[in-house]
Amino acid sequence: MEYAKRVRTVPTNRAEKQKIKVQINTETLSELVEQELAMVSDARVVRHIRERLVPPTIKLRDWDYGSPGQQYPCWIVLNDSENAIGYCEYGFGPRCPWGLLHSGDDPRHQSMGMDSEWFPTFLEAFFGSFSAIPLPIWRVFRVADDGTHTPLTDEGTWEATWERTLELRSADPTSSYYVGQDAY
Secondary structure, eight states, X not given: OOOOSOOEEEEOBTTTOOEEEXXXXXXXXXXXXXXXXXXXOOHHHHHHHHTTEEEEEEEEEEOTTSSTTBEEEEEEEEXXXXXXXXXOSSTTTTTSOEEEEXXXXXXXXXXXXXXXXXXXXXXXXXXXXXXXXXXXXXXXXXXXXXXXXXXXXXXXXXXXXXXXXXXXXXXXXXXXXXXXXXXX
């Protein structure tokens, strides 16, 4: 996808005051989120996400894998109490630019986090976040030997679906069961 040509610079390190280019802008970010929301077939999920979307805002986040004090600009696009989803062109981006972040201002929680918290798409980040848990969309899936994923339950709460998944794993430890959704 081609990004807007407008380029901003922001400091990336408190000590060095270096600057890097931010090539994406608020309009492009909003378009990316809207394109992904158009793929969601479940109106409950779309409504839930829209209630938590915020105007994209840049926040500097600590990059734990570089020089001490190194930071990258992350665009916060979804905010749900203490959790946020951000977009960052650096760090784990561009391969996985969508990340799960702490939304508060506590200086102890301003890191970009680990690679397991960054995803290729906004929707993958959303469904991997605490923000998605309240939705009653969760199902138990079984993975067959040929790789086919089959839903075994109706939709339910996160807690009840995990409980059922653990029961199935205990009764059938040779099969693969997981909690998922099929909203998109």
